[in-house]
Amino acid sequence: MDKLIPDPPADAIRVEDLTKDREAIKRAVDFYFTPQPAQAHHPGTMFLVNPSIDPETLLAHAYESLACASAMASNFANELSGLQRSTALAIQQIVMLAELAVNRALDRVDPQA
Template identity: 65%
Template sequence: PDTADEYLLAHACESLASASIMASNFAGHLEGPHRHTAMGLQQLIMLAELAVNRMLDNVDIQKPSPHS
């Protein structure tokens, strides 16, 4: 409960980036429809990573300046 939102978002972004790489590597070992499915999953993970990264950017923007 005491963990900062920025930390949670950064951790989620890093986890999604790792999952994207793992899915891409796994897809490289597949052929045909199974490869297409794995690549589709990799793209969904990447889109989630982009959304979390964007949210992290928004949180950073909303931080008050140290002089306020």
């Protein structure tokens, strides 16, 4: 029985395979090594701070929030004992350190000297 369609020459198959390989290699290199353009960051609007508020007001609010958190952690630690008390006091100390940092930044924004 005779074939209606002849077999393609071996060189044509090899060139076609090489072309496919090159395309696959190019896609892989582009995927792993070509940096993607940076996406613009769009902050969520659920808890959005007004961008027109001055830094001094923001720092004062942060200081008050940290002071409240420190007091809550201290009161909570008084109700605990052992390792849990130590953990609550460590959290309170970290909050106090953040409070000191915010206070220092607030002093630099509005020096009281």
